[in-house]
Amino acid sequence: MTVASGVGYVLIALGPAFSLFASVIAKKPFLILTLLSSTLFWLMSLIVLAGAWRAFLPVKSTELWPYSILILTSVGFQEGIRIGFWRLFKKMEDMLNAFADRVSKPRLFLTDKMLLALAGGLGHGLAHAVFFCLSLLTPAFGPATFYVDKCSNIPFFLISAIIALGFVIIHTFSMVIAFNGYTEGKRKDQIFVPFAHLIAAVITLINLVPGGCNVGLPLLCIMAGTTLYYSWQLVWRRLTEHQTTRSSD
Amino acid sequence: MPPPDDPPSTPTRTSIIDSLGVEIVGVMSPVSICMLLVVLILTSLSSSSTTSTSSPPPVTAATLIYVESDSDSPSHKLLGAVLDAAAFVALIAAATFVLVLLYYYNFTSFLKNYLRFSVFFVLFSMGGSIMASLLQHFSIPLDAPTSIILLLNFAILGVLSVFSPAVPILLRQSYMVSVAVIVAVWFARLPEWTTWVLLIALALYDLAAVLCPHGPLRILVELASSREEELPALVYEARPTDSSHPVSAPVSSPVASLGSVEMQPVSETSNSNSNSVDEEERSPLVSSPPVVRENLSNFNHEQTRESHNSNHAVVEMETGESETLPLVEREGHRSSSNSDSEFEMFDSTRGIRLGLGDFVFYSVLVGRAAMYDLMTVYACYLAIISGLGCTLILLSVFRHALPALPISITLGVIFYFLTRLLMEPFVVGASTNLVMF
Numbered sequence: 001m002t003v004a005s006g007v008g009y010v011l012i013a014l015g016p017a018f019s020l021f022a023s024v025i026a027k028k029p030f031l032i033l034t035l036l037s038s039t040l041f042w043l044m045s046l047i048v049l050a051g052a053w054r055a056f057l058p059v060k061s062t063e064l065w066p067y068s069i070l071i072l073t074s075v076g077f078q079e080g081i082r083i084g085f086w087r088l089f090k091k092m093e094d095m096l097n098a099f100a101d102r103v104s105k106p107r108l109f110l111t112d113k114m115l116l117a118l119a120g121g122l123g124h125g126l127a128h129a130v131f132f133c134l135s136l137l138t139p140a141f142g143p144a145t146f147y148v149d150k151c152s153n154i155p156f157f158l159i160s161a162i163i164a165l166g167f168v169i170i171h172t173f174s175m176v177i178a179f180n181g182y183t184e185g186k187r188k189d190q191i192f193v194p195f196a197h198l199i200a201a202v203i204t205l206i207n208l209v210p211g212g213c214n215v216g217l218p219l220l221c222i223m224a225g226t227t228l229y230y231s232w233q234l235v236w237r238r239l240t241e242h243q244t245t246r247s248s249d
Numbered sequence: 250m251p252p253p254d255d256p257p258s259t260p261t262r263t264s265i266i267d268s269l270g271v272e273i274v275g276v277m278s279p280v281s282i283c284m285l286l287v288v289l290i291l292t293s294l295s296s297s298s299t300t301s302t303s304s305p306p307p308v309t310a311a312t313l314i315y316v317e318s319d320s321d322s323p324s325h326k327l328l329g330a331v332l333d334a335a336a337f338v339a340l341i342a343a344a345t346f347v348l349v350l351l352y353y354y355n356f357t358s359f360l361k362n363y364l365r366f367s368v369f370f371v372l373f374s375m376g377g378s379i380m381a382s383l384l385q386h387f388s389i390p391l392d393a394p395t396s397i398i399l400l401l402n403f404a405i406l407g408v409l410s411v412f413s414p415a416v417p418i419l420l421r422q423s424y425m426v427s428v429a430v431i432v433a434v435w436f437a438r439l440p441e442w443t444t445w446v447l448l449i450a451l452a453l454y455d456l457a458a459v460l461c462p463h464g465p466l467r468i469l470v471e472l473a474s475s476r477e478e479e480l481p482a483l484v485y486e487a488r489p490t491d492s493s494h495p496v497s498a499p500v501s502s503p504v505a506s507l508g509s510v511e512m513q514p515v516s517e518t519s520n521s522n523s524n525s526v527d528e529e530e531r532s533p534l535v536s537s538p539p540v541v542r543e544n545l546s547n548f549n550h551e552q553t554r555e556s557h558n559s560n561h562a563v564v565e566m567e568t569g570e571s572e573t574l575p576l577v578e579r580e581g582h583r584s585s586s587n588s589d590s591e592f593e594m595f596d597s598t599r600g601i602r603l604g605l606g607d608f609v610f611y612s613v614l615v616g617r618a619a620m621y622d623l624m625t626v627y628a629c630y631l632a633i634i635s636g637l638g639c640t641l642i643l644l645s646v647f648r649h650a651l652p653a654l655p656i657s658i659t660l661g662v663i664f665y666f667l668t669r670l671l672m673e674p675f676v677v678g679a680s681t682n683l684v685m686f
Contacts, residue, residue: 028266028267029268029271029273030266030267032270032277036631043628043664046672046676047668047671047672051667051671057674057675058674058678067684070684071684096269105263105265106264109264112264115266128685130627131627131672131676132680133680134627135622136681137623138623159683160683163683167685167686197686201685201686204686207682
């Protein structure tokens with residue numbers, strides 16, 4: 001329904017992402033590069049998954065189990081890739097530290113590492129929002145709107161925008177949690193991330209049931225809020241610990 | 250107990266990631282803006298011109314041999330597209346050789362005026378037709394005399410800004426991007442198969458022309474560097490905001506369409522920064538304007554940002570081109586002197602330069618992807634940007650002219666077909682059922 005609603009849907013899905021970008025990431029060009037490469041990474045993982053599943057498509061939407069297998073394999077693959085992403089991140093950290101030593105500047109601070117994790121996560125979230133939500137939004141700029149059978153009280157675009165918003169938050173902050181967890185070696189953080197991702201993806205399965213989106217959407221938002229809260233606590237703890245260790249020298 | 254460190258986590262601490270990658274982002278943002286504008290123009294115009302798609306595509310240099318029509322078989326289309334692409338590349342190669350000849354015999358004023366004319370033509374005539382279609386599509390109430398006057402002003406200012414060193418760099422960059430947008434929108438009207446085959450053929454030609462020993466662009470680059478002159482061309486220059494470490498190697502990719510070249514006037518400004526002249530008397534070319542030595546000072550004082558910044562504004566204004574940097578021999582750069590015909594990318598002490606042809610063909614690829622679906626647009630955009638990043642990294646490793654088209658175009662084409670064939674059924678199927686991960 002017109003350009004206004006199209007732009008509105010885009011902002012619902014990507015508003016927090018844009019504000020994160022403008023306030024944090026746009027200031028440091030290196031973070032922009034990190035964001036672009038992590039988006040590319042996510043895109044490549046999606047292509048690999050799509051290639052693997054190509055033979056089995058199209059999946060009938062009336063049954064639950066093909067989609068659950070799809071979700072399980074996809075989430076599993078992406079979480080596995082996240083570990084690979086973390087290894088790349090470690091290598092990059094080493095290279096940056098070596099470069100810093102060469103030009104005699106200080107090494108990476110804790111906040112730098114967290115910013116890099118945030119940029120990586122935002123890249124993943126942005127890729128998700130773009131490929132799952134934005135690419136389908138083109139009709140929303142036109143004169144009408146669209147409803148899905150299974151969820152006939154909310155326009156399709158609004159649902160997908162809200163789901164994309166939830167996933168942007170989940171992807172962004174779970175990357176922060178994951179990197180911190182792998183760095184510190186804390187099992188709890190490391191388990192939380194795949195778990196949260198899986199639960200969120202399974203929640204979207206509820207949308208397959210007629211009328212399920214009325215339950216699924218709030219649950220997804222709760223999940224996003226949980227991830228946000230968890231990462232907030234983690235970062236707060238880390239920063240205060242770091243602060244006290246520094247000032248207690 | 251060791252003394253406490255600096256005050257903890259004050260915002261004034263600078264870290265290395267603050268300034269790393271400025272040049273790369275400085276090149277990627279105009280490329281992104283150009284692609285965005287092309288996609289916007291194409292999508293808004295294509296929705297209004299559904300009736301005109303039935304008219305045959307314009308007869309251009311790229312459709313000399315075969316004009317694609319919907320009723321042909323795929324193999325026929327492919328053959329026709331290959332022939333078209335071969336003819337186009339041959340035309341480009343011929344134009345580049347003519348360019349080399351003209352440059353060799355020092356027909357500089359001819360080249361300069363031809364380039365001015367071509368920029369005016371692009372901005373006024375091709376830009377005018379795009380403006381007319383946009384006005385029509387959005388029903389903007391602008392009458393003909395006003396729009397002609399505005400267009401004329403726009404075009405004339407563009408001609409002035411492209412070749413005059415006294416124009417602010419932002420204006421020059423904007424006009425470069427507009428020229429690229431206009432040419433790309435025009436190119437994207439080619440039929441589909443022809444476009445794809447043409448892009449691949451140009452990427453291959455680029456590779457050959459720059460890297461082979463007798464390729465025209467390589468000859469051009471070597472000629473220009475042996476004369477220690479600036480090769481005039483339509484080139485986008487990304488000025489860095491601070492002096493970063495000198496990475497310099499010309500990266501060039503071939504002239505695609507216009508093949509026009511211009512000699513930048515070397516001694517434009519002489520009144521700048523006399524203070525830094527004394528410090529840096531190292532230029533082998535004593536006759537070069539003080540401006541040139543200023544560049545050298547910028548280059549050498551990479552750590553002293555203050556001095557650089559203080560002079561930088563002046564430098565930018567005065568030495569609009571910065572092409573006049575023959576000095577860098579001493580430093581072991583053979584860079585900066587030349588930018589090739591239009592599609593060359595290299596970085597001097599001033600920043601990386603990317604030829605306009607690269608802009609044009611990246612945008613053509615993305616524009617063609619936009620005609621299919623937005624998902625392919627994003628995938629191709631990411632592919633092109635990552636190809637550009639790889640090329641920049643290779644530039645810093647190899648330090649000589651490198652073609653900017655091949656990696657990006659290859660990645661873009663691969664990602665386009667992968668997305669279209671593999672990813673789209675998967676993602677669209679999942680998301681229309683509201684199952685996402």
